[in-house]
Amino acid sequence: MRSWASSPPTRFSRLPPRFTDPTPEPVSAGEAAGAASLAVHTQDLAKRYGRTVALTALTMDVRRAEVFGFLGPNGAGKTTAVKLLVGLARPTAGQAWVLGAPAGDRSTRRRLGYLPELFRYQPWLSAREVLGLHCQLAGIAAASRREEIDGALAWVGLADRADDRVGGYSKGMQQRLGLGVALLGRPELVLLDEPTSALDPVGRHDVREIIRRLKANGTAVFLNSHLLSEVEQVCDRVAVVDRGRVIATGTMAEILRGDGTVRLRVQGLDPAARLGAFGAPVVEGEWITFTGLEPERVPELVAEVVRRGARVYAVEPRTRSLEERFLQLLRESEA
Numbered sequence: 001m002r003s004w005a006s007s008p009p010t011r012f013s014r015l016p017p018r019f020t021d022p023t024p025e026p027v028s029a030g031e032a033a034g035a036a037s038l039a040v041h042t043q044d045l046a047k048r049y050g051r052t053v054a055l056t057a058l059t060m061d062v063r064r065a066e067v068f069g070f071l072g073p074n075g076a077g078k079t080t081a082v083k084l085l086v087g088l089a090r091p092t093a094g095q096a097w098v099l100g101a102p103a104g105d106r107s108t109r110r111r112l113g114y115l116p117e118l119f120r121y122q123p124w125l126s127a128r129e130v131l132g133l134h135c136q137l138a139g140i141a142a143a144s145r146r147e148e149i150d151g152a153l154a155w156v157g158l159a160d161r162a163d164d165r166v167g168g169y170s171k172g173m174q175q176r177l178g179l180g181v182a183l184l185g186r187p188e189l190v191l192l193d194e195p196t197s198a199l200d201p202v203g204r205h206d207v208r209e210i211i212r213r214l215k216a217n218g219t220a221v222f223l224n225s226h227l228l229s230e231v232e233q234v235c236d237r238v239a240v241v242d243r244g245r246v247i248a249t250g251t252m253a254e255i256l257r258g259d260g261t262v263r264l265r266v267q268g269l270d271p272a273a274r275l276g277a278f279g280a281p282v283v284e285g286e287w288i289t290f291t292g293l294e295p296e297r298v299p300e301l302v303a304e305v306v307r308r309g310a311r312v313y314a315v316e317p318r319t320r321s322l323e324e325r326f327l328q329l330l331r332e333s334e335a
């Protein structure tokens with residue numbers, strides 16, 4: 001029997017038909033070939049609204065089965081980026097490919113899942129009916145719809161309220177339903193614009209689990225968020241965006257790279273011991289703090305301390321929290 005969690009995607013267009021295809025910009029053969037293996041590839045993508053620069057010079061890759069976080073403060077350009085990728089807005093410059101096709105390509109939309117930032121479903125319909133309607137819009141075969149709907153309801157934890165009217169749903173339940181709609185048809189790429197903004201801690205945890213399961217099933221996830229902890233916990237790579245510009249990009253480890261501070265808890269070290277080769281340490285009781293030390297030199301430092309007859313109880317490299325780093329990046333970008 002076909003399993004909901006592992007079956008291949010069915011054909012599904014996430015977007016209602018009123019959104020017409022934008023005319024893709026010319027694409028070179030080499031670029032198109034490179035983009036085919038990626039979930040998303042953009043080159044100098046930009047969008048202006050009149051004199052407002054919503055997004056500028058966005059060049060990024062999102063790999064298949066990767067969770068990519070797009071992180072930035074209000075008004076940074078996150079929603080604009082997602083709208084460009086799904087073809088709801090047209091770029092003013094640059095190019096974007098999604099699942100190997102120019103962004104907005106109609107047949108590729110069937111392979112995308114999209115949770116918009118602001119959405120409202122018909123309040124007189126039940127969740128099951130909303131999902132059924134979207135199955136229909138997507139062209140999912142009638143024989144598969146029941147399984148699709150039950151699968152989506154189970155994934156987002158709405159199975160026991162499936163037949164209640166959406167008008168009576170709490171904000172968080174509506175957001176879960178939106179996520180369920182985005183998962184219909186088992187998309188290869190899911191774009192989530194602030195998926196947990198209305199959710200309680202349990203709901204946020206559930207969404208993280210859903211994202212992890214999507215990744216495990218080979219689905220790429222593009223996650224817009226200003227919730228640092230959310231991004232920190234689920235994303236493989238992150239782009240930090242501010243006022244339309246990407247100000248940092250990389251793996252979480254790269255973004256959070258420490259500043260070379262390491263603390264040792266040591267007993268029995270001769271106070272006169274010279275460890276100057278490792279910088280000027282600051283001693284506080286049993287704790288000795290070194291700064292500006294390359295990570296590769298930490299074992300050497302520990303060996304040296306031990307060689308001097310001391311006992312080492314703890315070695316703690318200092319890593320910055322994402323929040324600390326995020327605020328630092330924003331300060332630097334303002335400077």
Ligand SMILES: Nc1ncnc2c1ncn2[C@@H]1O[C@H](COP(=O)(O)OP(=O)(O)OP(=O)(O)O)[C@@H](O)[C@H]1O
Binds near residue numbers: 052
């Ligand atoms: N349709 C529009 N018309 C005019 N300006 C727009 C439009 N959409 C976005 N903008 C502007 O583009 C900039 C980026 O907006 P965007 O919605 O992409 O930000 P965001 O990062 O998603 O913010 P938030 O965290 O508040 O959702 C803002 O200055 C916004 O006012």
Ligand SMILES: [Mg+2]
Binds near residue numbers: 079080117193
């Ligand atoms: Mg937004």
